[in-house]
Amino acid sequence: MKQNRWLIVRLTLLAVFVAFVAVFAADQYGLVRSFVRFLCTSCLGLTE
Amino acid sequence: MKKLRWATQFLALVLVNIGFLQVLKLGLPCPFFYCYGCPWAAFACPIGTFQHYAALQQFPFYALGVVGLFGLALGRFWCGWGCPFGTVQDLVMLVRRRGDAFKLRRVPWMKFLVLAVIILVAWVAVDTLFCKICPAGSLFAAIPHRFVSSELSFGTFFYVHLATLAVVLVAFYLVGRFWCRYLCPLGAIFGAFNPVSLLKVKVDFSKCQRCESCLKVCPAGIEKLEEIESCTDCTRCGKCIEACDNDAVRISASFRD
Numbered sequence: 001m002k003q004n005r006w007l008i009v010r011l012t013l014l015a016v017f018v019a020f021v022a023v024f025a026a027d028q029y030g031l032v033r034s035f036v037r038f039l040c041t042s043c044l045g046l047t048e
Numbered sequence: 049m050k051k052l053r054w055a056t057q058f059l060a061l062v063l064v065n066i067g068f069l070q071v072l073k074l075g076l077p078c079p080f081f082y083c084y085g086c087p088w089a090a091f092a093c094p095i096g097t098f099q100h101y102a103a104l105q106q107f108p109f110y111a112l113g114v115v116g117l118f119g120l121a122l123g124r125f126w127c128g129w130g131c132p133f134g135t136v137q138d139l140v141m142l143v144r145r146r147g148d149a150f151k152l153r154r155v156p157w158m159k160f161l162v163l164a165v166i167i168l169v170a171w172v173a174v175d176t177l178f179c180k181i182c183p184a185g186s187l188f189a190a191i192p193h194r195f196v197s198s199e200l201s202f203g204t205f206f207y208v209h210l211a212t213l214a215v216v217l218v219a220f221y222l223v224g225r226f227w228c229r230y231l232c233p234l235g236a237i238f239g240a241f242n243p244v245s246l247l248k249v250k251v252d253f254s255k256c257q258r259c260e261s262c263l264k265v266c267p268a269g270i271e272k273l274e275e276i277e278s279c280t281d282c283t284r285c286g287k288c289i290e291a292c293d294n295d296a297v298r299i300s301a302s303f304r305d
Contacts, residue, residue: 020113033075
């Protein structure tokens with residue numbers, strides 16, 4: 001019974017996270033990539 | 049196991065730094081507390097990403113999905129076996145060559161509070177304020193950029209970065225894995241997954257002699273045998289497995305249990 005409960009919890013979480021990625025990756029991947037590609041110099045305390 | 053862990057930690061450090069070409073810089077959050085401001089960063093810092101979304105007053109569905117999948121798979125295994133900031137803490141402890149200078153009580157809720165404050169502040173201030181004091185950003189991004197990008201000069205927050213880094217390095221020297229145990233906001237997220245992650249550290253109580261040799265070597269400061277499996281502080285480093293003479297502690301991967 002306890003094993004089944006953990007199985008259900010894990011499968012539910014897996015489904016939720018996979019859905020998040022599948023549905024929103026196309027919209028949000030580019031923004032996340034821009035965080036990596038463009039340096040925030042003010043965040044690092046550096047000035048040009 | 050110790051050598052294998054050093055190898056995976058080194059491999060992770062190489063992997064997060066393969067972004068030396070723009071095309072290799074990916075929009076994928078990494079499962080480590082590692083600054084995406086690093087000159088060669090290939091992946092996004094999850095905490096920086098969550099702050100950005102909080103500042104934009106949007107919900108990070110995609111980033112949360114990726115981080116959730118990492119957490120669901122391995123829990124805090126990422127912290128013990130890959131995180132570059134965890135590796136720095138292990139290196140500092142190598143210099144010390146002894147255990148903690150003094151024993152601190154576990155405060156499991158502290159890192160969750162840190163995470164909540166970071167996101168709330170980003171949302172209210174509409175800025176990624178934690179990035180301006182983040183010690184991982186100091187070590188992996190601010191200092192390297194100062195040498196790699198000669199056109200950049202020091203600003204006020206550069207010195208703030210150096211100060212926070214100095215403080216945490218002293219803390220690392222005095223208490224092993226201090227950041228992971230008390231302050232890491234990403235550790236809080238992965239720690240929350242420890243009870244449900246597929247990969248776990250399990251204690252076989254039919255073999256356990258309750259000598260507690262596993263607890264004596266635990267860098268996370270876990271105090272009870274029953275807490276090993278689901279404790280949010282456990283980084284799955286495996287030192288308890290090495291310390292057990294009865295093979296009662298093992299790494300287990302199961303979807304059902």
